[in-house]
Amino acid sequence: MGLLAILLIALPAAVGPYALSVATLILYFAYTGQAWNVMMGFAGQLSLGHSLYVGVGAYTAGALFFHYGIGPWAGLWLAMLLCVAFGLVIGFLAFRFGISGVYFALLTIAFAEFTRIGFDHLDWLGGPGGMFLKVAQRDTWDVLNFRGPPLMYYYSMLFLTALAFLICTLLLKSRAGYYWQAIRENEEAAQALGINTFRWKMLAVAISAAMTAVSGVFFAFYYNNLFPHEIFSMNRSIELILGPVIGGIGTLFGPIFGAAVLTLLSDGITEALAALGWEIPGIKQVFYGLVLLIVVMFLPHGIWPAVAKKLKIHA
Amino acid sequence: MLEVRHVSKSFRGLRAVHAASFEVPEGSINGLIGPNGAGKTTIFNVIAGVYAPDAGEIVFEKKRIDGLRPDQVCAAGIGRTFQLVKPFAGLTVLDNVMVGAFLRERTAAGARVLSNSILKKLDLDAKAALPASSLTLPDRKRLEVARALATRPRLLLLDEVMAGLRPTECDQMVEVFRDLNRREGLTILLIEHVMRAVMALARHIGVLHHGEVIARGTPEQVVRDPAVLECYLGEETPV
Numbered sequence: 001m002g003l004l005a006i007l008l009i010a011l012p013a014a015v016g017p018y019a020l021s022v023a024t025l026i027l028y029f030a031y032t033g034q035a036w037n038v039m040m041g042f043a044g045q046l047s048l049g050h051s052l053y054v055g056v057g058a059y060t061a062g063a064l065f066f067h068y069g070i071g072p073w074a075g076l077w078l079a080m081l082l083c084v085a086f087g088l089v090i091g092f093l094a095f096r097f098g099i100s101g102v103y104f105a106l107l108t109i110a111f112a113e114f115t116r117i118g119f120d121h122l123d124w125l126g127g128p129g130g131m132f133l134k135v136a137q138r139d140t141w142d143v144l145n146f147r148g149p150p151l152m153y154y155y156s157m158l159f160l161t162a163l164a165f166l167i168c169t170l171l172l173k174s175r176a177g178y179y180w181q182a183i184r185e186n187e188e189a190a191q192a193l194g195i196n197t198f199r200w201k202m203l204a205v206a207i208s209a210a211m212t213a214v215s216g217v218f219f220a221f222y223y224n225n226l227f228p229h230e231i232f233s234m235n236r237s238i239e240l241i242l243g244p245v246i247g248g249i250g251t252l253f254g255p256i257f258g259a260a261v262l263t264l265l266s267d268g269i270t271e272a273l274a275a276l277g278w279e280i281p282g283i284k285q286v287f288y289g290l291v292l293l294i295v296v297m298f299l300p301h302g303i304w305p306a307v308a309k310k311l312k313i314h315a
Numbered sequence: 316m317l318e319v320r321h322v323s324k325s326f327r328g329l330r331a332v333h334a335a336s337f338e339v340p341e342g343s344i345n346g347l348i349g350p351n352g353a354g355k356t357t358i359f360n361v362i363a364g365v366y367a368p369d370a371g372e373i374v375f376e377k378k379r380i381d382g383l384r385p386d387q388v389c390a391a392g393i394g395r396t397f398q399l400v401k402p403f404a405g406l407t408v409l410d411n412v413m414v415g416a417f418l419r420e421r422t423a424a425g426a427r428v429l430s431n432s433i434l435k436k437l438d439l440d441a442k443a444a445l446p447a448s449s450l451t452l453p454d455r456k457r458l459e460v461a462r463a464l465a466t467r468p469r470l471l472l473l474d475e476v477m478a479g480l481r482p483t484e485c486d487q488m489v490e491v492f493r494d495l496n497r498r499e500g501l502t503i504l505l506i507e508h509v510m511r512a513v514m515a516l517a518r519h520i521g522v523l524h525h526g527e528v529i530a531r532g533t534p535e536q537v538v539r540d541p542a543v544l545e546c547y548l549g550e551e552t553p554v
Contacts, residue, residue: 182414185403194389194418
Protein backbone atom coordinates (compact mmCIF):
# COMPACT_ATOMS: atom_id res chain seq x y z
CA MET A 1 0.00 0.00 0.00
CA GLY A 2 2.76 2.42 1.00
CA LEU A 3 4.78 1.26 -1.97
CA LEU A 4 1.85 1.92 -4.27
CA ALA A 5 1.49 5.45 -2.84
CA ILE A 6 5.16 6.26 -3.42
CA LEU A 7 4.96 4.81 -6.91
CA LEU A 8 1.93 6.94 -7.80
CA ILE A 9 3.45 10.11 -6.35
CA ALA A 10 6.71 9.55 -8.23
CA LEU A 11 5.02 8.45 -11.47
CA PRO A 12 4.99 11.84 -13.30
CA ALA A 13 8.79 12.05 -13.04
CA ALA A 14 9.13 8.77 -14.91
CA VAL A 15 6.61 9.02 -17.72
CA GLY A 16 5.74 11.27 -20.64
CA PRO A 17 2.72 13.50 -21.11
CA TYR A 18 0.63 10.82 -22.84
CA ALA A 19 1.09 8.28 -20.06
CA LEU A 20 0.33 10.99 -17.54
CA SER A 21 -2.98 11.75 -19.24
CA VAL A 22 -3.88 8.05 -19.19
CA ALA A 23 -2.97 7.88 -15.50
CA THR A 24 -5.17 10.92 -14.81
CA LEU A 25 -8.02 9.24 -16.67
CA ILE A 26 -7.59 6.06 -14.63
CA LEU A 27 -7.74 8.06 -11.41
CA TYR A 28 -10.78 9.93 -12.65
CA PHE A 29 -12.63 6.65 -13.25
CA ALA A 30 -11.29 5.18 -10.01
CA TYR A 31 -12.63 8.15 -8.07
CA THR A 32 -16.02 8.31 -9.79
CA GLY A 33 -16.39 4.54 -9.57
CA GLN A 34 -15.86 4.72 -5.83
CA ALA A 35 -18.54 7.40 -5.57
CA TRP A 36 -21.02 5.20 -7.44
CA ASN A 37 -19.97 2.19 -5.39
CA VAL A 38 -21.22 3.85 -2.18
CA MET A 39 -24.75 3.74 -3.53
CA MET A 40 -24.76 0.45 -5.44
CA GLY A 41 -21.92 -1.51 -3.91
CA PHE A 42 -22.61 -0.67 -0.29
CA ALA A 43 -26.33 0.10 -0.14
CA GLY A 44 -27.49 -1.94 -3.15
CA GLN A 45 -29.27 0.90 -4.96
CA LEU A 46 -28.53 0.60 -8.68
CA SER A 47 -28.06 3.98 -10.34
CA LEU A 48 -27.65 4.01 -14.11
CA GLY A 49 -27.94 7.78 -14.23
CA HIS A 50 -24.85 8.95 -12.39
CA SER A 51 -23.94 11.15 -15.36
CA LEU A 52 -26.60 13.44 -13.89
CA TYR A 53 -24.36 14.27 -10.93
CA VAL A 54 -21.23 14.57 -13.08
CA GLY A 55 -23.09 16.95 -15.39
CA VAL A 56 -24.77 19.07 -12.74
CA GLY A 57 -21.47 19.30 -10.85
CA ALA A 58 -19.56 20.26 -13.99
CA TYR A 59 -22.08 22.83 -15.18
CA THR A 60 -22.48 24.43 -11.74
CA ALA A 61 -18.80 25.09 -11.18
CA GLY A 62 -18.27 25.76 -14.89
CA ALA A 63 -21.03 28.37 -15.09
CA LEU A 64 -19.83 30.20 -11.99
CA PHE A 65 -16.39 30.44 -13.56
CA PHE A 66 -17.63 31.25 -17.06
CA HIS A 67 -20.07 33.98 -16.06
CA TYR A 68 -18.64 35.43 -12.87
CA GLY A 69 -15.03 34.27 -12.78
CA ILE A 70 -15.67 32.45 -9.53
CA GLY A 71 -13.10 29.69 -9.11
CA PRO A 72 -13.97 26.05 -8.52
CA TRP A 73 -13.09 26.11 -4.83
CA ALA A 74 -16.28 28.04 -4.19
CA GLY A 75 -18.20 26.38 -7.04
CA LEU A 76 -17.38 22.97 -5.62
CA TRP A 77 -19.63 23.50 -2.62
CA LEU A 78 -22.56 24.73 -4.66
CA ALA A 79 -22.07 21.81 -7.05
CA MET A 80 -22.16 19.32 -4.20
CA LEU A 81 -25.18 21.01 -2.67
CA LEU A 82 -27.13 20.92 -5.94
CA CYS A 83 -26.23 17.30 -6.63
CA VAL A 84 -27.27 16.27 -3.14
CA ALA A 85 -30.57 18.08 -3.71
CA PHE A 86 -31.09 16.23 -7.02
CA GLY A 87 -30.19 12.94 -5.39
CA LEU A 88 -32.53 13.46 -2.46
CA VAL A 89 -35.45 14.30 -4.76
CA ILE A 90 -34.89 11.10 -6.77
CA GLY A 91 -34.32 9.11 -3.58
CA PHE A 92 -37.43 10.51 -1.94
CA LEU A 93 -39.63 9.67 -4.92
CA ALA A 94 -38.21 6.17 -5.20
CA PHE A 95 -37.93 5.14 -1.57
CA ARG A 96 -41.15 6.75 -0.37
CA PHE A 97 -43.15 4.96 -3.04
CA GLY A 98 -41.30 1.68 -2.79
CA ILE A 99 -39.59 1.79 -6.19
CA SER A 100 -36.63 -0.56 -6.12
CA GLY A 101 -34.39 -2.74 -8.24
CA VAL A 102 -34.75 -2.36 -11.98
CA TYR A 103 -37.47 0.28 -11.60
CA PHE A 104 -35.19 2.38 -9.45
CA ALA A 105 -32.48 2.10 -12.11
CA LEU A 106 -34.98 3.23 -14.76
CA LEU A 107 -35.91 6.23 -12.61
CA THR A 108 -32.27 7.28 -12.38
CA ILE A 109 -31.92 7.02 -16.17
CA ALA A 110 -35.09 9.06 -16.63
CA PHE A 111 -33.81 11.86 -14.41
CA ALA A 112 -30.48 12.00 -16.22
CA GLU A 113 -32.36 12.23 -19.52
CA PHE A 114 -34.74 14.95 -18.25
CA THR A 115 -31.77 16.94 -17.12
CA ARG A 116 -29.98 16.52 -20.45
CA ILE A 117 -33.04 17.80 -22.30
CA GLY A 118 -33.42 20.64 -19.82
CA PHE A 119 -29.80 21.73 -20.26
CA ASP A 120 -30.21 21.59 -24.04
CA HIS A 121 -32.70 24.43 -23.63
CA LEU A 122 -30.74 26.52 -21.17
CA ASP A 123 -29.17 29.21 -23.35
CA TRP A 124 -27.49 30.72 -20.32
CA LEU A 125 -25.33 27.59 -20.16
CA GLY A 126 -24.73 27.46 -23.90
CA GLY A 127 -27.52 25.01 -24.72
CA PRO A 128 -26.72 22.23 -27.15
CA GLY A 129 -23.85 24.33 -28.57
CA GLY A 130 -21.90 23.76 -25.39
CA MET A 131 -20.14 25.88 -22.81
CA PHE A 132 -16.41 26.57 -23.16
CA LEU A 133 -14.21 27.58 -20.28
CA LYS A 134 -11.37 29.87 -21.20
CA VAL A 135 -8.19 27.85 -21.48
CA ALA A 136 -5.44 29.71 -19.70
CA GLN A 137 -1.76 29.22 -20.27
CA ARG A 138 -0.99 25.70 -19.24
CA ASP A 139 2.47 26.04 -17.73
CA THR A 140 1.81 28.03 -14.56
CA TRP A 141 0.10 26.66 -11.48
CA ASP A 142 -2.99 28.82 -10.91
CA VAL A 143 -4.34 26.69 -8.10
CA LEU A 144 -6.95 29.27 -7.10
CA ASN A 145 -8.72 28.94 -10.45
CA PHE A 146 -7.64 25.33 -10.96
CA ARG A 147 -5.75 26.13 -14.16
CA GLY A 148 -2.35 24.66 -14.73
CA PRO A 149 -0.20 21.99 -16.33
CA PRO A 150 -1.32 18.32 -16.57
CA LEU A 151 0.75 17.60 -13.48
CA MET A 152 -1.66 19.63 -11.35
CA TYR A 153 -4.64 17.64 -12.61
CA TYR A 154 -2.86 14.37 -12.04
CA TYR A 155 -2.00 15.20 -8.44
CA SER A 156 -5.43 16.57 -7.61
CA MET A 157 -7.05 13.41 -9.00
CA LEU A 158 -4.60 11.28 -7.06
CA PHE A 159 -5.51 13.17 -3.91
CA LEU A 160 -9.25 12.78 -4.59
CA THR A 161 -8.93 9.04 -5.27
CA ALA A 162 -6.99 8.52 -2.04
CA LEU A 163 -9.46 10.66 -0.11
CA ALA A 164 -12.42 8.71 -1.53
CA PHE A 165 -10.70 5.45 -0.62
CA LEU A 166 -10.25 6.68 2.95
CA ILE A 167 -13.87 7.86 3.18
CA CYS A 168 -15.19 4.57 1.78
CA THR A 169 -13.04 2.53 4.18
CA LEU A 170 -14.25 4.50 7.18
CA LEU A 171 -17.87 4.36 6.03
CA LEU A 172 -17.80 0.63 5.38
CA LYS A 173 -16.41 -0.11 8.84
CA SER A 174 -18.87 2.16 10.61
CA ARG A 175 -22.50 1.74 11.54
CA ALA A 176 -23.51 3.23 8.18
CA GLY A 177 -21.55 0.60 6.26
CA TYR A 178 -23.09 -2.25 8.21
CA TYR A 179 -26.59 -0.82 7.80
CA TRP A 180 -26.14 -0.28 4.06
CA GLN A 181 -24.91 -3.81 3.52
CA ALA A 182 -27.80 -5.16 5.57
CA ILE A 183 -30.23 -3.19 3.37
CA ARG A 184 -28.46 -4.48 0.26
CA GLU A 185 -28.67 -8.10 1.43
CA ASN A 186 -32.23 -8.13 2.79
CA GLU A 187 -34.22 -4.98 3.35
CA GLU A 188 -37.01 -6.63 5.35
CA ALA A 189 -34.61 -8.24 7.78
CA ALA A 190 -32.70 -4.96 8.06
CA GLN A 191 -35.87 -3.12 9.03
CA ALA A 192 -36.73 -5.76 11.63
CA LEU A 193 -33.37 -5.04 13.28
CA GLY A 194 -34.34 -1.43 13.91
CA ILE A 195 -32.90 0.16 10.77
CA ASN A 196 -34.84 3.08 9.31
CA THR A 197 -34.13 1.92 5.77
CA PHE A 198 -35.52 5.06 4.14
CA ARG A 199 -33.19 7.35 6.03
CA TRP A 200 -30.05 5.24 5.46
CA LYS A 201 -30.74 4.82 1.74
CA MET A 202 -31.17 8.59 1.45
CA LEU A 203 -27.81 9.05 3.17
CA ALA A 204 -26.13 6.70 0.68
CA VAL A 205 -27.61 8.64 -2.24
CA ALA A 206 -26.56 11.99 -0.74
CA ILE A 207 -22.95 10.91 -0.14
CA SER A 208 -22.66 9.30 -3.57
CA ALA A 209 -24.13 12.39 -5.28
CA ALA A 210 -21.83 14.78 -3.40
CA MET A 211 -18.76 12.72 -4.27
CA THR A 212 -19.77 12.47 -7.93
CA ALA A 213 -20.34 16.24 -8.06
CA VAL A 214 -16.65 16.74 -7.33
CA SER A 215 -15.80 14.50 -10.24
CA GLY A 216 -17.97 16.76 -12.42
CA VAL A 217 -16.16 19.88 -11.25
CA PHE A 218 -12.86 18.24 -12.15
CA PHE A 219 -14.25 17.27 -15.54
CA ALA A 220 -15.27 20.87 -16.31
CA PHE A 221 -11.86 22.33 -15.50
CA TYR A 222 -9.87 19.52 -17.08
CA TYR A 223 -11.66 19.30 -20.41
CA ASN A 224 -12.92 22.91 -20.51
CA ASN A 225 -15.88 22.14 -22.76
CA LEU A 226 -19.27 20.89 -21.74
CA PHE A 227 -22.06 19.59 -23.97
CA PRO A 228 -25.34 18.35 -22.48
CA HIS A 229 -25.64 15.47 -24.94
CA GLU A 230 -22.20 14.27 -23.97
CA ILE A 231 -21.95 14.80 -20.27
CA PHE A 232 -25.48 13.65 -19.38
CA SER A 233 -25.49 10.76 -21.83
CA MET A 234 -26.33 7.21 -20.85
CA ASN A 235 -22.91 6.19 -22.24
CA ARG A 236 -21.23 8.30 -19.59
CA SER A 237 -23.29 6.66 -16.85
CA ILE A 238 -22.37 3.21 -18.13
CA GLU A 239 -18.72 4.11 -18.66
CA LEU A 240 -18.26 5.23 -15.09
CA ILE A 241 -19.78 2.10 -13.57
CA LEU A 242 -17.69 -0.31 -15.66
CA GLY A 243 -14.70 0.11 -13.33
CA PRO A 244 -16.48 -1.03 -10.16
CA VAL A 245 -18.49 -3.68 -12.03
CA ILE A 246 -15.37 -5.25 -13.49
CA GLY A 247 -13.23 -4.63 -10.43
CA GLY A 248 -15.78 -5.83 -7.90
CA ILE A 249 -19.00 -4.16 -6.76
CA GLY A 250 -19.12 -3.41 -3.05
CA THR A 251 -15.40 -3.89 -2.48
CA LEU A 252 -13.01 -1.09 -1.49
CA PHE A 253 -10.29 -1.79 -4.07
CA GLY A 254 -12.57 -3.03 -6.85
CA PRO A 255 -13.44 0.36 -8.41
CA ILE A 256 -9.79 1.44 -8.44
CA PHE A 257 -8.52 -1.87 -9.75
CA GLY A 258 -11.27 -2.07 -12.37
CA ALA A 259 -10.59 1.46 -13.63
CA ALA A 260 -6.90 0.68 -14.02
CA VAL A 261 -7.43 -2.62 -15.81
CA LEU A 262 -10.08 -1.25 -18.13
CA THR A 263 -8.33 1.99 -19.09
CA LEU A 264 -4.89 0.45 -19.47
CA LEU A 265 -6.12 -2.42 -21.61
CA SER A 266 -8.47 -0.37 -23.78
CA ASP A 267 -5.92 2.40 -24.38
CA GLY A 268 -3.22 -0.16 -24.87
CA ILE A 269 -5.21 -1.99 -27.53
CA THR A 270 -6.26 1.23 -29.25
CA GLU A 271 -2.60 2.31 -29.33
CA ALA A 272 -1.38 -1.04 -30.54
CA LEU A 273 -3.93 -1.07 -33.34
CA ALA A 274 -3.01 2.51 -34.27
CA ALA A 275 0.65 1.51 -34.41
CA LEU A 276 -0.32 -1.19 -36.88
CA GLY A 277 -2.01 1.47 -38.94
CA TRP A 278 -5.58 0.39 -38.03
CA GLU A 279 -7.72 3.21 -36.73
CA ILE A 280 -11.03 1.59 -35.92
CA PRO A 281 -13.66 3.99 -34.59
CA GLY A 282 -15.67 2.57 -31.70
CA ILE A 283 -13.14 -0.18 -30.96
CA LYS A 284 -13.06 0.98 -27.33
CA GLN A 285 -16.76 0.27 -26.87
CA VAL A 286 -16.41 -3.16 -28.44
CA PHE A 287 -13.52 -3.82 -26.11
CA TYR A 288 -15.48 -2.66 -23.04
CA GLY A 289 -18.28 -5.02 -24.00
CA LEU A 290 -15.86 -7.89 -24.44
CA VAL A 291 -14.18 -7.37 -21.06
CA LEU A 292 -17.56 -7.04 -19.37
CA LEU A 293 -18.72 -10.27 -20.98
CA ILE A 294 -15.63 -12.17 -19.89
CA VAL A 295 -15.80 -10.87 -16.31
CA VAL A 296 -19.52 -11.57 -15.96
CA MET A 297 -19.04 -15.11 -17.26
CA PHE A 298 -15.93 -16.12 -15.36
CA LEU A 299 -15.65 -13.74 -12.39
CA PRO A 300 -19.19 -12.69 -11.50
CA HIS A 301 -17.99 -10.95 -8.32
CA GLY A 302 -15.39 -8.94 -10.22
CA ILE A 303 -11.66 -9.25 -10.68
CA TRP A 304 -10.56 -7.79 -7.36
CA PRO A 305 -12.11 -10.45 -5.03
CA ALA A 306 -10.37 -13.15 -7.09
CA VAL A 307 -7.05 -11.30 -6.95
CA ALA A 308 -7.42 -10.60 -3.22
CA LYS A 309 -8.07 -14.29 -2.60
CA LYS A 310 -4.91 -15.21 -4.51
CA LEU A 311 -2.87 -12.63 -2.59
CA LYS A 312 -4.65 -13.49 0.68
CA ILE A 313 -5.69 -9.88 1.35
CA HIS A 314 -8.91 -8.96 3.08
CA ALA A 315 -10.38 -5.82 1.57
CA MET B 316 -45.99 -6.09 29.14
CA LEU B 317 -47.65 -6.69 25.77
CA GLU B 318 -51.38 -6.41 25.30
CA VAL B 319 -53.13 -7.28 22.08
CA ARG B 320 -56.68 -5.92 22.17
CA HIS B 321 -59.34 -6.96 19.62
CA VAL B 322 -56.90 -6.87 16.75
CA SER B 323 -58.25 -7.61 13.27
CA LYS B 324 -56.44 -7.80 9.97
CA SER B 325 -57.85 -8.78 6.56
CA PHE B 326 -56.21 -9.19 3.19
CA ARG B 327 -58.59 -8.30 0.35
CA GLY B 328 -61.56 -9.72 2.17
CA LEU B 329 -59.73 -12.70 3.60
CA ARG B 330 -60.04 -12.43 7.37
CA ALA B 331 -56.61 -13.47 8.62
CA VAL B 332 -57.03 -12.32 12.20
CA HIS B 333 -60.35 -11.44 13.81
CA ALA B 334 -60.71 -9.59 17.12
CA ALA B 335 -57.79 -11.43 18.67
CA SER B 336 -56.95 -10.51 22.26
CA PHE B 337 -54.27 -11.81 24.57
CA GLU B 338 -51.61 -10.49 26.84
CA VAL B 339 -48.02 -11.41 27.57
CA PRO B 340 -46.98 -10.68 31.16
CA GLU B 341 -43.46 -9.44 31.84
CA GLY B 342 -40.92 -12.19 32.42
CA SER B 343 -43.09 -14.97 31.00
CA ILE B 344 -42.75 -17.40 28.13
CA ASN B 345 -45.91 -17.61 26.06
CA GLY B 346 -46.86 -19.82 23.17
CA LEU B 347 -49.21 -19.18 20.30
CA ILE B 348 -50.34 -22.34 18.52
CA GLY B 349 -52.89 -23.22 15.91
CA PRO B 350 -53.31 -25.15 12.66
CA ASN B 351 -51.79 -23.91 9.41
CA GLY B 352 -53.39 -20.72 8.19
CA ALA B 353 -54.78 -19.86 11.63
CA GLY B 354 -53.28 -16.38 11.47
CA LYS B 355 -50.30 -16.84 13.75
CA THR B 356 -47.72 -15.25 11.52
CA THR B 357 -50.13 -12.45 10.59
CA ILE B 358 -50.51 -11.56 14.26
CA PHE B 359 -46.74 -11.55 14.60
CA ASN B 360 -46.38 -9.28 11.62
CA VAL B 361 -49.00 -6.92 13.02
CA ILE B 362 -47.19 -6.75 16.36
CA ALA B 363 -43.81 -6.29 14.64
CA GLY B 364 -45.12 -3.43 12.49
CA VAL B 365 -45.05 -5.14 9.10
CA TYR B 366 -48.81 -4.51 8.82
CA ALA B 367 -50.97 -1.98 10.60
CA PRO B 368 -54.06 -3.63 12.12
CA ASP B 369 -57.47 -2.81 10.57
CA ALA B 370 -58.94 -2.54 14.04
CA GLY B 371 -57.88 -2.94 17.65
CA GLU B 372 -54.80 -1.80 19.49
CA ILE B 373 -51.48 -3.14 20.63
CA VAL B 374 -49.89 -1.80 23.79
CA PHE B 375 -46.28 -2.48 24.74
CA GLU B 376 -45.03 -1.26 28.12
CA LYS B 377 -48.04 1.06 28.38
CA LYS B 378 -47.42 2.65 24.96
CA ARG B 379 -49.45 2.10 21.79
CA ILE B 380 -47.28 0.52 19.13
CA ASP B 381 -49.85 -0.43 16.49
CA GLY B 382 -49.18 1.37 13.22
CA LEU B 383 -45.50 1.92 13.94
CA ARG B 384 -42.90 0.83 11.36
CA PRO B 385 -40.91 -2.39 11.99
CA ASP B 386 -37.76 -0.43 12.86
CA GLN B 387 -39.67 1.66 15.39
CA VAL B 388 -41.16 -1.44 17.00
CA CYS B 389 -37.69 -2.94 17.23
CA ALA B 390 -36.30 0.23 18.74
CA ALA B 391 -39.14 0.16 21.30
CA GLY B 392 -37.74 -3.14 22.55
CA ILE B 393 -39.37 -5.95 20.57
CA GLY B 394 -37.07 -8.29 18.66
CA ARG B 395 -38.31 -10.82 16.13
CA THR B 396 -37.16 -13.73 14.00
CA PHE B 397 -38.56 -14.75 10.64
CA GLN B 398 -40.16 -18.11 9.93
CA LEU B 399 -38.32 -18.21 6.62
CA VAL B 400 -34.85 -17.23 7.75
CA LYS B 401 -33.45 -14.08 6.18
CA PRO B 402 -29.70 -14.00 6.78
CA PHE B 403 -27.55 -11.28 5.20
CA ALA B 404 -26.01 -13.96 3.02
CA GLY B 405 -23.00 -11.98 1.78
CA LEU B 406 -21.87 -10.97 5.27
CA THR B 407 -20.08 -13.05 7.87
CA VAL B 408 -21.94 -14.50 10.85
CA LEU B 409 -20.36 -11.92 13.15
CA ASP B 410 -21.26 -9.03 10.81
CA ASN B 411 -24.86 -10.28 10.65
CA VAL B 412 -25.13 -10.02 14.42
CA MET B 413 -23.29 -6.68 14.50
CA VAL B 414 -25.98 -5.14 12.30
CA GLY B 415 -28.43 -5.85 15.10
CA ALA B 416 -26.00 -4.73 17.80
CA PHE B 417 -25.61 -1.28 16.22
CA LEU B 418 -29.11 -0.41 17.41
CA ARG B 419 -27.87 0.13 20.97
CA GLU B 420 -24.10 0.36 20.39
CA ARG B 421 -22.93 3.24 18.21
CA THR B 422 -19.30 2.18 17.80
CA ALA B 423 -18.08 -0.84 15.85
CA ALA B 424 -15.94 -1.93 18.81
CA GLY B 425 -18.92 -1.92 21.17
CA ALA B 426 -21.11 -3.73 18.67
CA ARG B 427 -18.41 -6.38 18.18
CA VAL B 428 -18.11 -7.07 21.91
CA LEU B 429 -21.87 -7.43 22.31
CA SER B 430 -22.13 -9.63 19.21
CA ASN B 431 -19.35 -11.96 20.28
CA SER B 432 -20.98 -12.53 23.65
CA ILE B 433 -24.29 -13.36 21.96
CA LEU B 434 -22.64 -15.71 19.47
CA LYS B 435 -21.08 -17.56 22.40
CA LYS B 436 -24.49 -17.92 24.05
CA LEU B 437 -25.90 -19.51 20.90
CA ASP B 438 -22.86 -21.68 20.32
CA LEU B 439 -22.03 -19.94 17.04
CA ASP B 440 -18.74 -18.37 18.12
CA ALA B 441 -16.64 -20.93 16.24
CA LYS B 442 -18.42 -19.93 13.02
CA ALA B 443 -18.21 -16.15 13.50
CA ALA B 444 -15.92 -15.54 10.53
CA LEU B 445 -17.82 -17.73 8.05
CA PRO B 446 -20.13 -16.19 5.49
CA ALA B 447 -23.76 -16.59 6.58
CA SER B 448 -24.54 -18.29 3.27
CA SER B 449 -22.38 -21.27 4.27
CA LEU B 450 -24.45 -22.10 7.39
CA THR B 451 -26.73 -25.12 7.70
CA LEU B 452 -30.42 -24.58 8.45
CA PRO B 453 -30.16 -25.15 12.23
CA ASP B 454 -27.28 -22.66 12.36
CA ARG B 455 -29.24 -20.16 10.28
CA LYS B 456 -32.10 -20.42 12.76
CA ARG B 457 -29.64 -19.78 15.56
CA LEU B 458 -28.19 -16.82 13.68
CA GLU B 459 -31.70 -15.43 13.27
CA VAL B 460 -32.11 -15.56 17.06
CA ALA B 461 -28.64 -14.11 17.68
CA ARG B 462 -29.33 -11.16 15.41
CA ALA B 463 -32.63 -10.41 17.13
CA LEU B 464 -31.01 -10.69 20.57
CA ALA B 465 -28.30 -8.23 19.53
CA THR B 466 -30.92 -5.47 19.38
CA ARG B 467 -31.32 -6.03 23.16
CA PRO B 468 -35.06 -6.68 23.12
CA ARG B 469 -37.16 -6.91 26.27
CA LEU B 470 -39.71 -8.99 24.37
CA LEU B 471 -38.63 -11.56 21.79
CA LEU B 472 -41.03 -12.84 19.13
CA LEU B 473 -39.98 -16.24 17.80
CA ASP B 474 -41.65 -17.41 14.59
CA GLU B 475 -41.18 -21.18 14.34
CA VAL B 476 -37.50 -21.25 15.22
CA MET B 477 -37.71 -24.96 16.05
CA ALA B 478 -39.14 -26.07 12.72
CA GLY B 479 -36.67 -28.25 10.84
CA LEU B 480 -34.48 -28.91 13.86
CA ARG B 481 -33.72 -32.42 15.10
CA PRO B 482 -35.08 -33.24 18.58
CA THR B 483 -31.67 -32.82 20.25
CA GLU B 484 -31.09 -29.48 18.51
CA CYS B 485 -34.58 -28.47 19.53
CA ASP B 486 -33.86 -29.32 23.19
CA GLN B 487 -30.65 -27.29 23.00
CA MET B 488 -32.55 -24.28 21.70
CA VAL B 489 -35.19 -24.70 24.44
CA GLU B 490 -32.38 -24.58 27.00
CA VAL B 491 -31.03 -21.34 25.47
CA PHE B 492 -34.41 -19.64 25.74
CA ARG B 493 -35.03 -20.90 29.28
CA ASP B 494 -31.67 -19.53 30.25
CA LEU B 495 -32.30 -16.13 28.67
CA ASN B 496 -35.67 -15.96 30.36
CA ARG B 497 -34.40 -16.96 33.78
CA ARG B 498 -31.13 -15.07 33.87
CA GLU B 499 -31.89 -11.95 31.88
CA GLY B 500 -35.62 -11.70 32.40
CA LEU B 501 -36.30 -11.80 28.66
CA THR B 502 -40.00 -12.12 27.89
CA ILE B 503 -40.74 -14.50 25.02
CA LEU B 504 -43.71 -15.05 22.73
CA LEU B 505 -43.31 -17.98 20.39
CA ILE B 506 -45.28 -19.39 17.52
CA GLU B 507 -44.55 -23.05 17.19
CA HIS B 508 -45.67 -26.18 15.47
CA VAL B 509 -43.26 -28.35 17.39
CA MET B 510 -45.38 -29.26 20.42
CA ARG B 511 -42.38 -30.70 22.22
CA ALA B 512 -40.86 -27.21 22.39
CA VAL B 513 -44.05 -25.37 23.26
CA MET B 514 -44.91 -27.75 26.06
CA ALA B 515 -41.39 -27.56 27.46
CA LEU B 516 -41.15 -23.76 27.32
CA ALA B 517 -44.46 -22.02 27.58
CA ARG B 518 -46.23 -21.31 30.85
CA HIS B 519 -49.19 -19.99 29.00
CA ILE B 520 -50.60 -20.85 25.60
CA GLY B 521 -53.09 -19.20 23.28
CA VAL B 522 -54.75 -21.21 20.52
CA LEU B 523 -55.61 -19.48 17.27
CA HIS B 524 -58.10 -20.92 14.78
CA HIS B 525 -59.47 -19.13 11.71
CA GLY B 526 -57.97 -15.93 13.05
CA GLU B 527 -59.71 -16.11 16.40
CA VAL B 528 -58.35 -16.95 19.82
CA ILE B 529 -60.39 -20.03 20.77
CA ALA B 530 -58.62 -21.05 23.95
CA ARG B 531 -56.13 -19.73 26.50
CA GLY B 532 -54.52 -21.36 29.49
CA THR B 533 -51.67 -23.52 30.75
CA PRO B 534 -50.37 -26.21 28.39
CA GLU B 535 -52.26 -28.85 30.40
CA GLN B 536 -55.55 -26.97 30.21
CA VAL B 537 -55.20 -26.23 26.53
CA VAL B 538 -54.58 -29.80 25.37
CA ARG B 539 -57.76 -30.92 27.14
CA ASP B 540 -59.93 -28.11 25.80
CA PRO B 541 -62.64 -29.63 23.56
CA ALA B 542 -62.55 -26.67 21.15
CA VAL B 543 -58.82 -27.17 20.65
CA LEU B 544 -59.16 -30.91 20.11
CA GLU B 545 -61.85 -30.22 17.58
CA CYS B 546 -59.79 -27.80 15.49
CA TYR B 547 -56.77 -30.08 15.49
CA LEU B 548 -58.42 -33.48 15.18
CA GLY B 549 -61.82 -32.68 13.72
CA GLU B 550 -65.27 -33.11 15.24
CA GLU B 551 -66.33 -36.45 16.61
CA THR B 552 -69.20 -37.88 14.60
CA PRO B 553 -71.27 -40.84 15.73
CA VAL B 554 -70.87 -43.78 13.39
